Structures are given as C-alpha cells and as structure tokens.
Amino acid sequence: MTTTRPIAPRRTSGDTQNSAPKSTFRPEIQGLRSVAVLMVVTYHIWFGRVSGGVDVFLLVSAFLMALQFTRRHANGRQTALIKHYLHHFRRLVPAAVTVIVGTLAATYLFIPGTRWVDTIQQGWASLFYAENFLLQSQAVNYYASDHSAASPLQHFWSLSIQGQVFIIWPLIFVGAGLLARRFKLSYVPLLRYFFGAIFIASLIYSVGFTAANQSQAYFSTLARLWEFALGTLLALYLPSLKLPKTVRIVLGWVGIIAMLSCGLILNVEAAFPGWVALWPTLAAACVLAAGKTGSRFGADRILSSKPLVRMGNNSYALYLWHWPLLVIYLAWSNKTHAGWLSGTVIIIAAFVLAVLTTRFVEKPWREWRWPEANRRRSAIALVVAMTVAIVPLAGWRFQIDQTNKTLLANMDARNPGAAVVGGAFAYTPDPSVPLVPAMTAIDADWPVFPKACTGGGDPNDFVNRCTNGITNGTKSVVVIGNSHAHVLNTPLLTMAQKNNWNLTSITKGYCPLSENTSDDITQSCVDFNKATLTEVLKMKPDVVVTTSTRTNVDPKVPERLDPGFVSEVKTLNDAGIEVVALRDTPRPAQPVPACLEKDPTAYVACGSQQDQNYAEDSPTAAVAAQLPDTKFLDLTKYFCPDANCPAVIGNVIVYKDDNHVTATYMKTLEPYFEKAFMTATGWS
Numbered sequence: 001m002t003t004t005r006p007i008a009p010r011r012t013s014g015d016t017q018n019s020a021p022k023s024t025f026r027p028e029i030q031g032l033r034s035v036a037v038l039m040v041v042t043y044h045i046w047f048g049r050v051s052g053g054v055d056v057f058l059l060v061s062a063f064l065m066a067l068q069f070t071r072r073h074a075n076g077r078q079t080a081l082i083k084h085y086l087h088h089f090r091r092l093v094p095a096a097v098t099v100i101v102g103t104l105a106a107t108y109l110f111i112p113g114t115r116w117v118d119t120i121q122q123g124w125a126s127l128f129y130a131e132n133f134l135l136q137s138q139a140v141n142y143y144a145s146d147h148s149a150a151s152p153l154q155h156f157w158s159l160s161i162q163g164q165v166f167i168i169w170p171l172i173f174v175g176a177g178l179l180a181r182r183f184k185l186s187y188v189p190l191l192r193y194f195f196g197a198i199f200i201a202s203l204i205y206s207v208g209f210t211a212a213n214q215s216q217a218y219f220s221t222l223a224r225l226w227e228f229a230l231g232t233l234l235a236l237y238l239p240s241l242k243l244p245k246t247v248r249i250v251l252g253w254v255g256i257i258a259m260l261s262c263g264l265i266l267n268v269e270a271a272f273p274g275w276v277a278l279w280p281t282l283a284a285a286c287v288l289a290a291g292k293t294g295s296r297f298g299a300d301r302i303l304s305s306k307p308l309v310r311m312g313n314n315s316y317a318l319y320l321w322h323w324p325l326l327v328i329y330l331a332w333s334n335k336t337h338a339g340w341l342s343g344t345v346i347i348i349a350a351f352v353l354a355v356l357t358t359r360f361v362e363k364p365w366r367e368w369r370w371p372e373a374n375r376r377r378s379a380i381a382l383v384v385a386m387t388v389a390i391v392p393l394a395g396w397r398f399q400i401d402q403t404n405k406t407l408l409a410n411m412d413a414r415n416p417g418a419a420v421v422g423g424a425f426a427y428t429p430d431p432s433v434p435l436v437p438a439m440t441a442i443d444a445d446w447p448v449f450p451k452a453c454t455g456g457g458d459p460n461d462f463v464n465r466c467t468n469g470i471t472n473g474t475k476s477v478v479v480i481g482n483s484h485a486h487v488l489n490t491p492l493l494t495m496a497q498k499n500n501w502n503l504t505s506i507t508k509g510y511c512p513l514s515e516n517t518s519d520d521i522t523q524s525c526v527d528f529n530k531a532t533l534t535e536v537l538k539m540k541p542d543v544v545v546t547t548s549t550r551t552n553v554d555p556k557v558p559e560r561l562d563p564g565f566v567s568e569v570k571t572l573n574d575a576g577i578e579v580v581a582l583r584d585t586p587r588p589a590q591p592v593p594a595c596l597e598k599d600p601t602a603y604v605a606c607g608s609q610q611d612q613n614y615a616e617d618s619p620t621a622a623v624a625a626q627l628p629d630t631k632f633l634d635l636t637k638y639f640c641p642d643a644n645c646p647a648v649i650g651n652v653i654v655y656k657d658d659n660h661v662t663a664t665y666m667k668t669l670e671p672y673f674e675k676a677f678m679t680a681t682g683w684s
Contacts, residue, residue: 030312031303051263052280062231069173086378126156129163155323202226210274252299255286317354404441417652417668447489490666515564548581561619573629606647631680
C-alpha cells in the first residue's frame with residue numbers, strides 16, 4: 001500500500017553475501033500489488049471477509065525497503081534518517097489526507113450524528129499512524145460481517161502499522177551499518193541475524209497473542225513484525241539464491257494460487273495474524289522469489305501486463321478509498337452488506353477516485369522538487385499537507401463540543417429530566433426544544449472525573465480506576481462492579497465534592513459483582529472481582545456502592561441476582577464495610593440514539609416495558625435478611641414512571657446506547673439519588 005518503486009535483486013555468480021541489488025524496475029511486483037489490493041477490495045465488498053491481501057502488502061513493503069537500504073549501503077551512501085523520514089511520509093500523507101477529509105465530508109452528509117465523534121477520533125488516529133492502537137484498545141471485531149456500523153477509517157490500521165515499521169526499520173538498517181563499520185562485520189549477514197531474531201520472536205508472540213485475544217492481536221504491531229521481517233529476510237537472501245527457471249515458474253504459480261485461495265480456504269476469522277498468516281505471506285514470497293522468469297508460462301507474464309501494472313500504480317489510493325465508500329454506503333442505505341450490483345458500483349467508484357487521487361494528489365506531491373532542497377522545506381510541506389486534515393478534525397470536534405455545552409448550559413426548566421417524575425413541577429413538553437445531550441456528543445456521555453481514569457477507556461469495555469482527587473475527605477466511598485455501577489459515579493461525584501468525600505471507582509465492563517462464572521460472567525471477571533475485593537478490604541472505605549440485580553440479560557428472566565453476589569457483599573459486611581446496592585436500570589430493546597434519529601418523537605417505542613425488565617418483586621428481597629449491613633435502593637420509578645420505560649424523560653435522553661444511562665440524565669436524578677443514599681447510610 002506504499003508507493004515505493006519496485007527494484008530487483010541482482011543475481012551474481014560469485015559470493016553475494018555483501019552484494020547489493022541493482023536498481024531495476026520489476027513490473028511483476030506492481031502486478032502483485034494489484035492482485036493483493038483486488039483481493040482486499042473484493043473480499044471486503046462482495047464477501048464481507050478478510051482475504052490475506054493486507055499481509056501480502058506488508059511483506060512486499062518490507063521487501064522493497066530492504067532492497068533500498070542494502071543498495072544504499074553497497075554504494076557507500078549513508079542514510080540521513082530525518083531526511084529519509086520526511087521524504088517518505090511526504091509521499092504518503094497527501095493521499096491519506098485527501099481520503100480522511102473526503103470521509104469527514106461524507107460522514108457529515110450521510111452518517112448519523114451519533115457516529116461523528118468516533119469518526120473524528122479515528123481521523124486523528126489515522127493521520128498520525130496510530131489507528132491500530134485505537135482499534136486494539138477498543139477491541140474492534142474487524143471480521144464482523146456487518147460493516148455498516150464500522151468506522152469508515154478503520155482500514156487505516158494496516159497503514160498505521162506500516163508507518164510505525166517505516167520508522168523502526170531504517171533505524172535497524174542504519175544501526176547495523178554503524179556496527180558493521182565499527183567492528184568490521186559483513187553488513188548483509190548481520191542484518192540476517194537481526195531480522196531473523198525479529199521474525200522468530202514476533203511469530204512466537206503473534207501465535208500466543210492470537211490464541212489469547214485475536215481481536216486485539218489483529219491490530220498489534222508486535223504481532224505483525226514477523227511479516228515485515230519475512231519480507232526483509234527474503235530480500236537479504238534472494239541475491240544468493242540460484243533457482244532454475246523451471247523452479248521459479250512453478251514457484252510463481254504456486255504463490256498466485258495460494259494467495260487467491262487463502263481467504264476462501266482458511267478460517268481467517270479465527271486464526272490471523274498467528275502462524276496461519278504464513279499462508280499468504282509465504283505465497284507472496286514465492287512470487288517475489290520467482291521474479292522475472294522470461295517464460296511465456298510464468299505467472300510474472302500476467303503480473304507484468306499493462307493493466308495490472310497500471311492498477312498497481314493506483315493500489316495505495318484504491319486501498320484508501322474502498323473501505324470508506326463501503327461503510328458510508330451501508331450506513332446511508334441501512335444495509336448490513338453490499339450486493340453484487342451495489343458492490344460493483346462501489347468498486348468502480350473506488351477505482352475512479354483512486355486514479356484521480358494518484359493523478360492529481362499523489363503524483364504531483366511526489367514529483368514536487370521544492371521540498372527536496374532541504375529538511376526545512378520538506379517538513380513545511382509535510383505540515384501543510386497534514387494541516388489540511390487537522391483543521392476540519394479540530395474545528396468539527398470543537399463545534400460539536402460547543403453545541404452540546406450550550407445545550408446543557410441552558411437545560412433548566414426546558415430539560416428537567418427526572419424532575420418530571422419527581423414531581424418538582426408541572427412540565428409541558430415543547431417539541432421545539434432540542435433533546436439533551438446532543439446526538440453528536442451522546443456517545444461520550446459518561447461520568448466525568450477531575451482526572452483521567454487509568455486502566456482503560458470506555459467503561460463498557462475496560463477496567464477503569466478513577467478517583468475524584470480528594471485524599472483526606474470526611475468519608476470514603478468506593479464504587480465497584482460493572483459499567484452500570486460506573487454510571488452511578490455522576491451523582492456521587494457531585495455529592496462527594498459538596499461533602500468533601502474521597503470517591504474511588506474500580507469497575508470493569510461486562511463484569512457484575514459475583515464470585516462465580518455463570519452465563520456471560522467470564523473467569524477474567526471473577527478474577528477481577530477477587531482482586532478488587534482484596535483491594536477494597538485493605539482500603540476499608542466507609543461505604544461501597546454497587547449494583548445489585550441485572551435486568552433483561554435473559555429474555556425468560558426479566559431480572560436476576562447473579563450467583564455469588566451475596567457472598568461477595570457478605571465478605572464486605574463482615575469486614576465492617578457498609579454496602580449500598582442499587583437495582584439495575586432498564587435495557588431498551590435497541591440502541592436509543594439510533595432509534596431516536598429515525599423518529600425523534602418515538603420516546604416509548606425506543607424504550608422498553610417495565611415488565612420486560614423487572615420482576616414483580618425484586619430478587620434482593622429474598623436475600624436482604626442475610627445482609628443486614630447492606631441497603632438496597634430502588635430508583636426504578638425514575639426510569640419507568642408507569643408501565644413504560646421511555647427513552648426520553650423530561651426532554652432528556654435517558655440512554656446513551658441500549659443499556660447505559662446518560663450522565664446527563666443521571667445529573668437530573670442527583671437530588672433523588674442523594675436523598676435515598678443519605679437516608680440509607682444515615683449520613684444526612
């Protein structure tokens with residue numbers, strides 16, 4: 001997916017350990033890139049699968065880079081790293097910026113506002129070659145057959161890994177050159193040792209990481225380094241190989257057939273990027289090793305054809321454009337996958353945009369000589385290109401944040417939220433008043449701590465440890481449990497600030513308080529709860545806050561108390577720690593923001609029913625006698641004023657997705673939460 005011009009190794013008859021490849025154009029490599037990008041595009045768009053084509057790109061980029069650096073060393077040319085980096089990224093960034101800006105514009109026009117902030121975040125990560133880290137932290141399922149909910153910039157993960165390797169690899173080549181001169185070592189053999197070690201270590205790591213957590217391993221740079229190392233080793237050993245023409249002809253066809261069949265035969269969804277990724281990478285290595293056979297029966301004859309070579313020239317831009325077009329089309333059309341006709345149109349559109357981008361953006365920037373004069377000019381050109389994306393990314397996010405702040409600042413009687421249920425005043429809905437929080441900001445509507453939480457990001461997915469910064473408060477409060485317990489921090493933060501309490505929150509998504517594995521409670525959750533309980537017992541807080549029941553986990557059982565909850569809480573009570581446990585909140589049948597965007601007045605339809613969420617009698621009633629030092633709070637009426645549990649109450653959106661209450665609604669619940677809490681603890 002890079003624009004490095006292919007060069008070929010020179011085969012010599014003598015000792016070639018330290019020989020450098022001769023700079024010649026290899027059209028079959030451009031053809032190979034064409035085949036790889038077509039695999040990626042067609043598998044994504046028509047089949048909704050991963051093809052292994054990206055792995056081919058990674059290997060080829062490392063192969064070409066190795067040829068470039070070994071040739072420089074053999075010619076006695078030293079590499080100025082800063083100049084090299086500026087030159088390289090100045091060639092890559094303009095096309096990427098074009099796609100990022102175009103995707104932002106299309107997102108604004110065709111994608112619901114609830115996804116705008118995420119797209120902006122992905123844009124920043126893509127621009128600075130960190131998209132793989134972002135996706136890894138979010139544990140994104142890149143294999144999901146429904147691409148309509150994916151980020152239109154998600155495919156930048158592979159470009160990010162490439163960008164990181166484009167920084168690391170030159171350091172190794174230059175460092176090896178310095179060592180070779182300092183200790184009078186042979187350069188190429190030294191490189192073989194270095195990259196051989198990287199290959200072995202990374203492959204072992206990749207296999208283990210993939211087996212343990214494939215969704216994260218897929219985006220891991222360390223788990224992918226072996227693919228780059230394999231391409232590098234191929235370039236380092238190839239000059240020494242003397243393969244007969246017949247063998248090279250067979251290698252070429254074996255490589256092509258293996259590449260094309262990879263995504264169809266292998267269960268990529270369950271194995272990449274572990275050892276199974278050797279299939280597409282070794283297949284590509286066979287094609288590269290086959291080289292130019294000069295035979296009419298060689299695969300290189302087809303790969304060197306003008307159509308494939310020309311497409312190879314546009315492969316980088318084609319990869320950039322195909323994914324945003326697919327995702328935006330699916331989001332706009334409310335489809336989960338593209339059909340043959342719509343998919344064909346997307347592919348044609350992507351190819352047209354790729355040609356235009358290559359012709360009018362990538363090629364002019366690559367041929368622009370002014371930046372080549374010195375590093376300062378090159379840096380200026382790179383900054384200018386990046387600024388084209390930075391301005392809309394920063395400006396749009398600022399506008400979204402300011403709009404939401406303005407809405408929240410003017411809530412008062414127009415957006416009373418829970419006060420409508422609490423009976424603070426008579427409320428007459430006004431359709432002209434916008435709902436809060438804004439759809440564009442609702443995804444980030446979590447509790448806001450004075451300092452950034454550690455241990456994760458989104459409370460729905462990760463361990464979060466947060467504090468309010470007060471260390472010597474009059475009382476100490478600890479929140480534990482799952483992401484629904486984390487939501488409770490919004491009113492607790494206000495109360496803690498007002499009363500000078502220490503507040504600590506230790507929560508993990510999908511992990512309710514329980515000591516047993518059951519249904520959707522994993523062993524990692526049980527282990528987390530054990531560790532948390534040990535820590536809390538050492539902290540000896542005045543009170544622990546958590547959730548008690550869970551709603552709508554099983555359609556046959558509206559509400560339940562998880563096995564092991566009682567023993568966990570009893571351990572705290574026996575240690576003299578009081579517990580306040582709140583009944584769980586309702587779970588709508590679908591993501592509320594998306595539902596309201598389709599019909600802003602469907603408050604009831606976008607919500608749920610009380611009998612779908614709650615048992616007639618709370619399951620905690622049967623265990624309350626066993627836990628005399630635990631107070632069970634029930635704020636159900638503020639979410640289900642009657643038989644309905646609406647998505648909007650008092651002109652405030654209650655849920656940020658299909659189960660988490662917005663921080664905005666929890667703020668309107670503060671006076672009622674505080675009254676119940678203070679009464680339960682006796683602190684009033």
